[in-house]
Amino acid sequence: MKTYTVAVVGATGAVGEQIIKFLAERKFPIKELRPLASKRSAGNTILFNGEEIVVQEAVPEAFEGVDIALFSAGGSISEKLAPEAVKRGAVVIDNTNAFRMDPDVPLVVPEVNKEAIRQHKGIIANPNCSTIQMVVALKPLYERYGFDRVVVTTFQAVSGSGWQAVVELEDQVRASVNNDQLPLKVMPVGKLDKHYPIAFNVIPQCDVGLENGYTLEEMKMVRETNKIFADDKIQVTATCVRVPVYRGHSESVYVELKEDFDLEEVRELLANFPGIVVQDNIQEQVYPMPNEVTGQTEVYVGRIRRDLHHSHALNFWVVADNLLKGAATNAIQIAEALISED
Amino acid sequence: MKTYTVAVVGATGAVGEQIIKFLAERKFPIKELRPLASKRSAGNTILFNGEEIVVQEAVPEAFEGVDIALFSAGGSISEKLAPEAVKRGAVVIDNTNAFRMDPDVPLVVPEVNKEAIRQHKGIIANPNCSTIQMVVALKPLYERYGFDRVVVTTFQAVSGSGWQAVVELEDQVRASVNNDQLPLKVMPVGKLDKHYPIAFNVIPQCDVGLENGYTLEEMKMVRETNKIFADDKIQVTATCVRVPVYRGHSESVYVELKEDFDLEEVRELLANFPGIVVQDNIQEQVYPMPNEVTGQTEVYVGRIRRDLHHSHALNFWVVADNLLKGAATNAIQIAEALISED
Numbered sequence: 001m002k003t004y005t006v007a008v009v010g011a012t013g014a015v016g017e018q019i020i021k022f023l024a025e026r027k028f029p030i031k032e033l034r035p036l037a038s039k040r041s042a043g044n045t046i047l048f049n050g051e052e053i054v055v056q057e058a059v060p061e062a063f064e065g066v067d068i069a070l071f072s073a074g075g076s077i078s079e080k081l082a083p084e085a086v087k088r089g090a091v092v093i094d095n096t097n098a099f100r101m102d103p104d105v106p107l108v109v110p111e112v113n114k115e116a117i118r119q120h121k122g123i124i125a126n127p128n129c130s131t132i133q134m135v136v137a138l139k140p141l142y143e144r145y146g147f148d149r150v151v152v153t154t155f156q157a158v159s160g161s162g163w164q165a166v167v168e169l170e171d172q173v174r175a176s177v178n179n180d181q182l183p184l185k186v187m188p189v190g191k192l193d194k195h196y197p198i199a200f201n202v203i204p205q206c207d208v209g210l211e212n213g214y215t216l217e218e219m220k221m222v223r224e225t226n227k228i229f230a231d232d233k234i235q236v237t238a239t240c241v242r243v244p245v246y247r248g249h250s251e252s253v254y255v256e257l258k259e260d261f262d263l264e265e266v267r268e269l270l271a272n273f274p275g276i277v278v279q280d281n282i283q284e285q286v287y288p289m290p291n292e293v294t295g296q297t298e299v300y301v302g303r304i305r306r307d308l309h310h311s312h313a314l315n316f317w318v319v320a321d322n323l324l325k326g327a328a329t330n331a332i333q334i335a336e337a338l339i340s341e342d
Numbered sequence: 343m344k345t346y347t348v349a350v351v352g353a354t355g356a357v358g359e360q361i362i363k364f365l366a367e368r369k370f371p372i373k374e375l376r377p378l379a380s381k382r383s384a385g386n387t388i389l390f391n392g393e394e395i396v397v398q399e400a401v402p403e404a405f406e407g408v409d410i411a412l413f414s415a416g417g418s419i420s421e422k423l424a425p426e427a428v429k430r431g432a433v434v435i436d437n438t439n440a441f442r443m444d445p446d447v448p449l450v451v452p453e454v455n456k457e458a459i460r461q462h463k464g465i466i467a468n469p470n471c472s473t474i475q476m477v478v479a480l481k482p483l484y485e486r487y488g489f490d491r492v493v494v495t496t497f498q499a500v501s502g503s504g505w506q507a508v509v510e511l512e513d514q515v516r517a518s519v520n521n522d523q524l525p526l527k528v529m530p531v532g533k534l535d536k537h538y539p540i541a542f543n544v545i546p547q548c549d550v551g552l553e554n555g556y557t558l559e560e561m562k563m564v565r566e567t568n569k570i571f572a573d574d575k576i577q578v579t580a581t582c583v584r585v586p587v588y589r590g591h592s593e594s595v596y597v598e599l600k601e602d603f604d605l606e607e608v609r610e611l612l613a614n615f616p617g618i619v620v621q622d623n624i625q626e627q628v629y630p631m632p633n634e635v636t637g638q639t640e641v642y643v644g645r646i647r648r649d650l651h652h653s654h655a656l657n658f659w660v661v662a663d664n665l666l667k668g669a670a671t672n673a674i675q676i677a678e679a680l681i682s683e684d
Binding site: 149151153155173174176177188192193194196197200201202203204205209210211212213214215222235237239241243244245246250252254263281282283284285287289290291302303304305306307308309310313315317 | 491493495497515516518519530534535536538539542543544545546547551552553554555556557564577579581583585586587588592594596605623624625626627629631632633644645646647648649650651652655657659
């Protein structure tokens with residue numbers, strides 16, 4: 001069996017750690033694992049298959065001999081180093097926003113558009129976490145009925161903003177119990193001027209605000225959905241909101257299908273689709289919630305119900321672990337699909 | 343000036359307390375305040391205008407001589423005692439779901455349909471908290487443009503389920519800091535079998551689940567909106583979600599107006615409407631959040647933006663204090679409108 005030298009850039013971050021765990025758990029055919037990180041984290045060790053491996057600094061030369069490089073260290077690192085990795089013969093699977101809308105870069109959710117991988121020119125992009133779980137749930141509906149309009153509102157966990165945001169929520173909660181006040185530093189967007197509490201609050205902003213009144217996160221959901229389905233006629237309207245949840249994004253999705261549908265058939269289509277788990281019975285209080293999907297790799301769908309007025313419209317609720325299917329799992333699935341074509 | 347004997351039923355509850363505070367603050371012309379509650383709470387005292395008043399048991403005879411009775415003690419108490427109060431000559435303003443859809447009972451948000459008060463036959467209903475803040479924000483758009491379809495997703499605070507739910511969230515948060523586990527008792531719906539954690543979680547269920555796949559809370563938003571606007575052609579689709587916030591409901595609203603619109607005009611219409619405060623500039627990180635509306639009586643609107651595809655469609659974000667405009671403030675406003683007609 002062919003084996004591969006795999007670099008993980010951002011090896012000590014929230015998603016990088018999980019990717020390394022999956023490479024071991026899913027028995028990815030590894031020749032050499034090369035964990036890379038910032039200068040600050042270089043020299044630390046990580047555990048892989050019971051072996052201690054030293055984290056190296058992510059510099060261009062670190063990609064010599066690498067077959068596959070999984071990037072999760074922020075957009076600017078990807079912009080700088082992904083081309084260096086490609087130049088040295090690696091295929092890059094990039095988890096940041098750096099290349100997602102580049103026409104030369106396939107944007108892939110394996111359950112939805114695995115075939116796009118073949119068109120890569122060195123870089124394959126992993127979509128935004130909120131987009132991934134929505135398009136997985138929409139795919140079986142797209143195939144059977146087609147749709148144009150989607151209205152989505154998200155409930156996004158703080159881990160989507162990295163470990164600092166998780167620590168900030170933990171600290172705020174501890175402070176509230178002790179009646180302390182803490183300086184605000186991270187939420188909603190670390191690099192912006194204003195910071196708001198996230199404990200016991202919701203913030204209708206994920207990522208920076210744009211001139212058109214939307215946030216970048218909302219525009220990612222709009223544009224990435226068009227690109228993944230390779231269908232510019234799909235009209236997504238998104239409202240992205242941060243909630244005081246550590247892990248697990250939830251989404252309220254309204255979709256207008258192109259034709260009338262049978263609700264039982266919709267439930268079956270979703271339940272039979274790879275990567276989807278249906279948990280749906282409101283009268284028995286069965287529906288997915290973020291605290292129950294932590295650590296799960298699937299996309300969970302519930303609250304499936306007809307619009308009361310529009311015969312083609314449907315509502316549902318989608319929950320997934322944003323660090324797994326929203327990031328690490330999807331990246332590994334892309335890597336697995338890539339080597340299966342080898 | 344004419345003065346009134348006012349009974350507050352549920353005087354020791356979350357909303358009742360606030361109503362009594364407002365009666366004093368807003369200088370309601372009171373002849374006698376009569377705080378009523380369950381047998382268990384009777385005998386306690388409450389403070390009103392610096393005076394201690396003993397809480398009496400809410401029994402039919404307690405309404406003798408009462409002009410206005412404000413009920414916030416749950417649907418079954420209203421069902422039993424509101425007719426007794428009416429029989430004794432009181433006008434009832436009911437904060438529960440008991441009579442809202444009764445064709446003989448006006449359902450009133452003063453900014454929207456104050457004139458409906460005149461048709462009362464003894465009982466006037468206060469709408470559900472989630473409905474109130476949405477219809478206030480929709481009213482100026484309805485007047486200027488008209489609309490048919492509304493898609494709303496709510497982020498509802500635990501205080502909407504009463505003090506027990508607030509205490510449950512506090513206890514769960516304290517337990518998480520101390521790494522304890524607590525029995526689950528209240529969320530999402532106290533009287534149902536299954537209970538889920540609300541700390542660091544979101545629960546896509548407010549109130550009981552119905553056969554049509556919606557929850558009662560969602561159907562309240564649908565039906566009450568039709569009744570308040572006296573327009574059965576309005577098509578509301580609602581998804582109601584409980585979030586770990588103590589106070590302040592937030593809503594993501596998508597509305598398809600009947601004609602094209604100018605976004606600046608929409609902002610002005612909203613800003614000039616009584617009871618609405620516009621906080622809207624995503625690039626400057628200006629938008630309403632529940633932690634900032636606590637204690638405020640207005641409805642806050644932000645994230646106002648055009649749909650990217652549909653020329654008649656608009657998105658916005660509405661936040662209000664669910665115990666105030668969502669309950670106590672609206673009830674007091676109804677009482678004030680009622681006596682202004684006297």
